[in-house]
Amino acid sequence: MQFIIEHLEKSFENKQVLQDIDFIFEEGHIYGLLGRNGAGKTTLFNCINRDMKTDHGNFYLAENGVRREVLPEDIGYVLSTPTVPEFLTAREFLKFFMDINEKSIKHPASLDEYFDRMHIATEDRDKLLKDYSHGMKNKMQMLINLIAEPNILLLDEPLTSLDVVVAEEIKQLLRSFKDGRIIIVSTHILDLAVDLCDQIVLLSHGVLETVDKANLDNHAFKTKILTALREEDHV
Amino acid sequence: MFKTLRISFALKNAYRVNAILFALKQIPLLKKALPQSLYQAKGLKIFANILATLWELITIFLWKALYFITMVCGIGLLYQKLPTDQSFLHILFWLTITGAFLNTYIFNPSRDKYYAMILLRMNARSYTLSNYVYTLLKLIIGFLPFTILFGRLQNVSLWLLLLMPFSIAGAKLIVTAIVLTDYNRSGNIYNENKLQKYIWFAAALLLLIAYGLPAMGIALPLAVSIPLWIALIPAGLFALRYIYTFDAYRQLQQELLSQMAQQMDGVKHAAKKNSEKAISTNRAFVSKRKGFDYLNELFIKRHQKILWQASLKITLVCCCLLCGALLAMSFSAEIKESINLLILNWLPYFVFIMYAINRGTGFTQALFMNCDHSLLTYSFYKQPSNILKLFRIRLGEIMKINMAPAIVIGAGLSLLLFVSGGTTNPLNYVVLFVSILCMSLFFSVHYLTIYYLLQPYNAGTEIKSGTYRLVLSITYLLCFFMMQVKMPLLLFGCVCIVFCILYSITACILVYHFAPKTFRLRT
Numbered sequence: 001m002q003f004i005i006e007h008l009e010k011s012f013e014n015k016q017v018l019q020d021i022d023f024i025f026e027e028g029h030i031y032g033l034l035g036r037n038g039a040g041k042t043t044l045f046n047c048i049n050r051d052m053k054t055d056h057g058n059f060y061l062a063e064n065g066v067r068r069e070v071l072p073e074d075i076g077y078v079l080s081t082p083t084v085p086e087f088l089t090a091r092e093f094l095k096f097f098m099d100i101n102e103k104s105i106k107h108p109a110s111l112d113e114y115f116d117r118m119h120i121a122t123e124d125r126d127k128l129l130k131d132y133s134h135g136m137k138n139k140m141q142m143l144i145n146l147i148a149e150p151n152i153l154l155l156d157e158p159l160t161s162l163d164v165v166v167a168e169e170i171k172q173l174l175r176s177f178k179d180g181r182i183i184i185v186s187t188h189i190l191d192l193a194v195d196l197c198d199q200i201v202l203l204s205h206g207v208l209e210t211v212d213k214a215n216l217d218n219h220a221f222k223t224k225i226l227t228a229l230r231e232e233d234h235v
Numbered sequence: 236m237f238k239t240l241r242i243s244f245a246l247k248n249a250y251r252v253n254a255i256l257f258a259l260k261q262i263p264l265l266k267k268a269l270p271q272s273l274y275q276a277k278g279l280k281i282f283a284n285i286l287a288t289l290w291e292l293i294t295i296f297l298w299k300a301l302y303f304i305t306m307v308c309g310i311g312l313l314y315q316k317l318p319t320d321q322s323f324l325h326i327l328f329w330l331t332i333t334g335a336f337l338n339t340y341i342f343n344p345s346r347d348k349y350y351a352m353i354l355l356r357m358n359a360r361s362y363t364l365s366n367y368v369y370t371l372l373k374l375i376i377g378f379l380p381f382t383i384l385f386g387r388l389q390n391v392s393l394w395l396l397l398l399m400p401f402s403i404a405g406a407k408l409i410v411t412a413i414v415l416t417d418y419n420r421s422g423n424i425y426n427e428n429k430l431q432k433y434i435w436f437a438a439a440l441l442l443l444i445a446y447g448l449p450a451m452g453i454a455l456p457l458a459v460s461i462p463l464w465i466a467l468i469p470a471g472l473f474a475l476r477y478i479y480t481f482d483a484y485r486q487l488q489q490e491l492l493s494q495m496a497q498q499m500d501g502v503k504h505a506a507k508k509n510s511e512k513a514i515s516t517n518r519a520f521v522s523k524r525k526g527f528d529y530l531n532e533l534f535i536k537r538h539q540k541i542l543w544q545a546s547l548k549i550t551l552v553c554c555c556l557l558c559g560a561l562l563a564m565s566f567s568a569e570i571k572e573s574i575n576l577l578i579l580n581w582l583p584y585f586v587f588i589m590y591a592i593n594r595g596t597g598f599t600q601a602l603f604m605n606c607d608h609s610l611l612t613y614s615f616y617k618q619p620s621n622i623l624k625l626f627r628i629r630l631g632e633i634m635k636i637n638m639a640p641a642i643v644i645g646a647g648l649s650l651l652l653f654v655s656g657g658t659t660n661p662l663n664y665v666v667l668f669v670s671i672l673c674m675s676l677f678f679s680v681h682y683l684t685i686y687y688l689l690q691p692y693n694a695g696t697e698i699k700s701g702t703y704r705l706v707l708s709i710t711y712l713l714c715f716f717m718m719q720v721k722m723p724l725l726l727f728g729c730v731c732i733v734f735c736i737l738y739s740i741t742a743c744i745l746v747y748h749f750a751p752k753t754f755r756l757r758t
Contacts, residue, residue, distance in 0.1 A: 013270055013272075014270070014272075046758050049614075050755075051755055051756060051758050052758045072614040072615075072617050072618050073614055073615060073618065074614075075614050076613075076614060077612060077614065079612055079694065081694070083608060083609035083610075083612045083694075084609050085530075085605065085606050085609045085610055086511055086514060086605050086609070087514045087533065087534060087537045087538070087605050087606065088530075088533060092529075092533060095529070096526070096529055096530050097613075097615070099525045099526040099529060100526050100527070100615055100621065101615055128514065128516060130511055130514060141612075144613060145613075148613075148614070148615060150614065
């Protein structure tokens with residue numbers, strides 16, 4: 001499966017944020033999307049998630065050479081600020097989600113099994129989500145998105161406000177989840193990008209370009225990315 | 236000091252001008268025509284500057300004029316027992332003392348002060364004093380024409396009227412000096428927007444003296460009030476010296492304005508917090524249903540306080556009013572007649588009442604804050620079929636919630652009509668009942684429809700749609716306007732029923748066509 005973006009453009013009044021996004025994402029990879037502040041990472045995500053109209057261009061999913069439209073259920077979008085329905089308990093939210101997606105969930109498990117997988121403690125499962133901590137809400141949001149098994153998973157600044165243990169758990173989960181899927185992680189944290197992602201993609205001047213790791217070690221690779229990002233100022 | 240005043244003026248103006256331009260940017264259609272570079276446009280800035288300056292000039296006199304017309308002379312007209320000059324001087328004196336506490340300028344933490352002294356770190360003493368002197372000058376110039384005009388009408392001597400604005404400024408200076416002394420001694424911060432209970436009590440007492448005593452034929456005799464008025468001037472000058480030498484303005488403003496900063500942050504989260512508070516934590520609220528019905532049932536049960544309970548309270552109040560009206564009619568034939576006339580001719584009035592009691596805005600706000608705000612970020616929730624399924628369920632729910640008081644009002648009005656002498660055309664009873672139900676239906680559909688079609692909130696729970704605000708205002712204005720309409724029951728009722736049904740059908744069609752596209756988070 002490939003996720004193909006063709007000539008995507010988006011501008012706000014006179015400012016062209018996405019100039020000509022032309023890129024092919026391959027399944028089984030985690031992509032780290034890097035860019036300076038205001039480079040348009042969130043705009044790109046919003047366009048892909050169809051929360052925002054694009055000015056020009058299109059995007060498709062290609063399976064065995066056959067192209068098709070990207071449907072809402074193909075996309076999972078995890079925002080940096082976790083959002084969960086506050087008036088439900090974690091169990092109720094999960095039950096509601098399972099009810100709605102009964103037919104599309106490929107490998108259904110019991111609610112408690114899901115909670116176990118996510119390391120959500122038994123005593124927390126029947127608490128209202130409004131009383132959950134930031135990290136717990138984040139886990140819950142991630143859980144829902146993982147069960148839905150979307151073809152494309154977009155993560156905006158994940159892990160930034162999680163404690164190290166939870167952050168490590170989620171990283172592991174994402175790695176185990178990437179088979180047969182495309183995961184795109186937008187982040188400002190270079191270490192996270194290099195550690196978690198298989199490929200680094202820079203968004204600069206409104207276009208996407210990969211940074212080739214070649215035979216570089218992590219340190220040299222980071223220097224290369226930084227240099228590429230700094231160059232933006234000089235163009 | 237003059238330079239500080241000039242800078243603070245420019246700052247206040249820039250902030251006002253940008254507020255005007257921002258407001259222009261919120262108007263639908265116009266907002267598309269106006270470019271982002273609007274804030275750079277010189278012509279518009281000059282225009283907005285002129286508006287801001289005019290406003291500054293007008294307000295120097297406007298509030299003073301209104302103050303005299305209503306508070307001093309308007310109410311003063313009621314007291315015929317006393318010589319007019321005596322009651323004029325009495326009322327104005329006590330109002331001046333009250334006003335000196337409630338309206339101090341220095342202890343009013345406002346945004347422009349926060350920007351100037353906290354963000355831009357302007358010299359606090361020089362900023363406070365220069366602006367304070369400017370405020371006092373405005374006060375003196377603003378009062379002068381009106382003390383003369385209204386005072387002469389009450390036969391007060393001209394020389395006293397010429398001195399009066401200075402006395403009023405003197406009263407303000409005295410209070411400010413007292414508050415500053417108190418701050419120096421005890422560290423207490425006086426915030427005129429958050430007054431202590433005892434200040435409110437004192438203000439009430441002063442108002443009672445100002446208005447209550449003349450009503451009983453008592454007022455300060457001229458031999459007392461005139462010396463008091465004059466004494467305010469030297470006392471004020473003495474206070475001015477203290478205010479000028481006071482040296483802890485930075486500290487004072489820092490403490491005062493830090494409260495302001497918290498308030499500004501607070502407003503942003505207040506709506507969200509309020510909505511969260513509306514969630515009931517009662518563990519007995521569960522649901523045996525499935526899918527969206529399950530979601531909806533839990534939502535309704537856990538928001539009982541703002542939905543069903545509120546609606547039932549309104550229903551109860553309506554029942555009480557109905558009983559009251561029935562009781563009143565049993566006592567007097569006149570009341571019977573007037574209620575009969577009222578119902579037969581003033582049905583449009585009930586549009587406003589139905590508007591006021593419907594739970595539509597509360598429902599949609601809670602829906603967004605506590606439910607859709609989060610769920611709209613999940614793709615399964617945004618699938619067109621799911622959006623429409625939930626819309627249907629919610630529409631049913633809000634209709635039920637609004638229907639309870641509507642049934643009582645509709646049936647109650649028909650009953651009142653019957654008891655008050657009835658009507659020759661029995662169709663009136665039916666039309667009355669049905670039209671009230673239709674109004675309730677209309678408001679249920681209306682609020683949910685505009686919520687689904689315009690979904691005005693962004694992920695940060697701020698309202699981002701000018702159109703949504705505009706529609707809400709127009710709804711209010713139209714309903715308000717209906718209060719002025721007098722029309723026979725049968726005619727208005729029939730028009731109303733037809734309109735409500737047509738509107739509801741159209742609205743549902745629009746939602747089915749457009750909501751799958753429009754019902755998402757604003758970006």
